[in-house]
Amino acid sequence: MPSFALSDQEITSIMAWVTSQEGAGTAAAATGGVTAGNKDAVDGKDAADGGGAGAGKYADVLLIVLVVVLIVLVVTLVIIANLMKDVLRGRKDLDGRDVEILEQRYDWANLYKSTALRGIVGTVVALALLYAGVQSVMAVGLTQGYQPTQPIAFSHKLHAGENNINCAYCHTSVYKAKSANIPSANICMNCHSQIKTESPEIKKIYRAIERKQPVQWVRIHNLPDLAYFNHSQHTQVGGIQCQTCHGPIQNMEVVYQYSALTMGWCINCHRETPLNTKGNAYYDNLVKLHDKSNNAVPFTVSSNGGTECSKCHY
Template identity: 50%
Template sequence: MSIKRSLLSVPFRFSNMAFIFFLLIGMNAFAADPEVSDSEEAIKAGESLFNANCKTCHKLDQKFTGPALRGVSDRRDIAWIKAFVKNSQKVIQGGDETAVELFEEFNNTVMPSHAFLSDEDIMNLLSYIEYGGQEEAAAAPAAGGEGAVAQSGVPSEYLTIILAVLVVVLLLILIVLGLIISVLTKYLNQQPLEEEDKEFISQKTDFKKVLKSDAFVIIITAIVIALVAKTAIDGLFSVGVQQGYAPTQPIAFSHKLHAGDQEIPCQYCHTGVEIGRSANIPSPNICMNCHMHIQNVGGKEGVSPEIAKIYEAVDNNQPIEWVRVHNLPDLAYFNHSQHVKVGEVECQTCHGPIEEMEVVRQHSALTMGWCIDCHRQTDIAAAGNAYYDKLVQLHSNSEDALKVKDIGGLECAKCHY
């Protein structure tokens, strides 16, 4: 009998059917994608990788610069995901229809390659994408995505209408009270009253006498003198104070877009904020870390006029001449790392809602009194910080929380050389 005999010529038996059935199951098992782990360890590791590599362009449950990621392991094969994450352009250039559609849907935005990520790293990323970030998932409907529900609270336009209605109601009440007084006055005048009562009812206010009275003149004079004095004092105290200063910059950089919408951490651009006295103004090279990928694939041709200024600065090896906004006097010493790294002070504490500013302005007064008030009121973030252990121990007998003023925050030499 020939070994090359066709399988079709073999009599069909139940054993043959069972063998083929189990063979197919075995092949399917070998071909199946690895399972995405829901372990806490994998989710935590994936969160770190997501924050370091993906957060700038992606959200889990909302479209952002890139697509929403949750559920990607159900929509795509794991092998496809690994290939796309490691080198998306290679997959796109290979003609993969799904990759090409994604590329075109998001305005030909190039995702940087992540060849340095291992398969295990990508599986941990998928663990976080599928099972982590539940707070974002809960917040997504409120942001207006699919399944969005009506937000609680009264819209601002309705509040304006309510206030207007209240004002009208108050005016109507005053008019009604005036009519009631008028009717009562007429009614009482028709009653048999004594002369004193009639004079009291019919008396009218003589505004001329009120305006000419000594008391009225003294009160008005005192108010005018107080207002003039306050204006003069406020003017003296505002000398050298640039609160609200918002100069025009050489490039129209929007903190609202970058720090707000794109959620880029302040420390990414201001590299010295945790390690030195100055926060550092970013160089054009830091700008190009992102803009060489997301603005235009082919280079500087076709970019916006503002982005073109960055290309020009890089090509000419010239710094961008940013206009300084926050400027302390030379006699005052301020260290960013001491406040941000050690004191764990948020950037917004001094700079205000910087993530909402299209044009940066000086939010705080930055005066000596402003700093001292902060040192008097701010609690020391001593939990888990060995730097403060001995100071906390020395302060243990006090019922009040350990504040900056308790560790020398009001000493002259702290801020003045």
């Protein structure tokens, strides 16, 4: 653990450097940090990634609107029919047959006893139950929205958002390993040996260090063992930002699973994400073959075999 016993001259130098760096958010953006300069782009990407969930909400809203329109239409027709009857009752030139038709009442009991109506209602109910059952089965094993309580109330909104700490500072292996590691206590203490040392939450870190036990963080994002995922392949090679999969992490007080992380969700991303092949001779022949066969479609991850089963299951 580094020492922060700084002299007055060292503190003055640090403050001068911090002042000179104000407004220089470009460098942080280049390293994958969340800055004011790239926040709009991140939010835009989040909106695009959330399109699947948004489509379901729009479908529900559309269904509600259609039901409301249907109810309004039926009520309007009933009102018009009653007005027409009132107008006809005021006429003097109606014969007995016309009056009989005008005054007849519909027997709603016959409608209730109708075999056709019962069949239609039964079919609608059966389809609704079948749809609900299929949705429940398809949701087995999905944990989108999962937001467990952590042993220490760590705020990503404060650290990654307000203080603009790069994700890789804590998750040190995110650009060079398969997994984005959970930060050890000494990384926390790089700052908190001097900052907010009396905070009840920070004291929990001190207790873990004294007991020589790691903090028992609750894992949120889980993939099945049959699926292979490499963080460095996506972040370092692919240049994918953390927010693409994890959502607006810089705005989360308590982290939750933002994306579905299903196979379909991953494959859709591979089909839609173009590969940056400029300056990489490895892709030259592949791009030429792709453009020769289908120039209208961009060269995506899928074009490079990104939807083959063996890419993730082997």
